[in-house]
Amino acid sequence: MSRTRIHNFSISLDGFGTGEGLSLDAPFGHAGHRMHQWMFATRFGAGIMGGEGGASGVDDAFAQQHEPGIGAEIMGAGKFGPPCWQDDPDWKGWWGPNPPFHTPTFVLTHRPPSQPLEMEGGTTFHFLDTTPEKALELAKEAAGGQDVRIGGGPTMVRDFIAAGLVDHIHFVQVPILLGRGVRVWDGLEGAEAGYDIETVSSPSGVTHLTFTRS
Template identity: 45%
Template sequence: MPKVRVHNVTVSLDGFMAGPNQRLDAPFGDGVGWGDELHAWFVGAMEDLAAGKGGTDVEYFARGDRNIGATIMGRNMFGPQRGAWEDESWQGWWGDNPPYHHDVFVHTHHPRPTLEMAGGTTFHFTDESPDQVLGRAFAAADGKDVRIGGGAATIRQYLSAGLIDELHLAVAPMLIGRGERLLDDLGAGIDGYRVSELVGSSTVTHAVLVRR
């Protein structure tokens, strides 16, 4: 049966995915730059993979793209705007040819027309429930798995509802101190999960959560 998976989510040692005040010129909030300390392992794994190198980080990183047929994300992961769209010219952080190459469902209270990008990525904007969106994503994935891309709030929403089968996170050797936490306020939902892997590399510690 196809699964719902989350991969390559990086958190600080104190559990944060981002600092406070996420915005256009600081997508990961105050004090956290893309490619900095928090995501250095990710950038390194991308480069190593491209260079044909292996290693623990590369193995975990590469798992994230295997057998994925559709992606779900929150509106904040799609872009920095909040509330009603001021205009619809924003097409995501990823340029003309986003690295998805499949259907991407964006949770938003402010739907807008479907956006077809180069390379096979199509962004759908929806205010349906996670259950409903998951149904559409499984249909689009056509037998493959569905990935929840993020951000923290969206992952938490699916996790607390018990809708995620597998969640891979990387714990980075830094402290953020405040902002958006991943494993927080999950209610009884968290009781349905256990840690199946905890593996240190030279850069981070990889952990995998699966259902009990």
């Protein structure tokens, strides 16, 4: 049975999933890459950055769960590009000609381009202006029985959790305070009641929080 999963989603101690002031030069706003250093240091992170090396251990074990069994991804407009990327007909995402998804990928935006965008390596971006429920229905059909990953950003993650659509959540709490940006937890009071929750602390200083539907 196809599940809906979130993996490797970093949040600050004060609950922000990204910083303020997102732009072409600052994809995570004033947060920079501080929330993702834990992942860049792993073997998984080195691999997705096109390099070699990286550490094994707790962080890498969690990070590696990001890809197996995924048949489609859903992401928000803010993950696909900077504000107003829809005005640039040449914009094809942050990741170059061969994005790391290698599956059908559904981008939710109120200003969807009219045609899908087929990239190298099996990634095709489909642009939709629809509800989380309808997007998940389409993604599950495209996934062919495999799982669907909710890729972010924080508004997208919050909307799917609020709608009760997510079966497995992996948040990584990073020991920094952002103070401003987009918070994940707003409006999700009591959402934990439907999940079994586990926490694992890492020597890197991050804490892995997993929520699995009861």
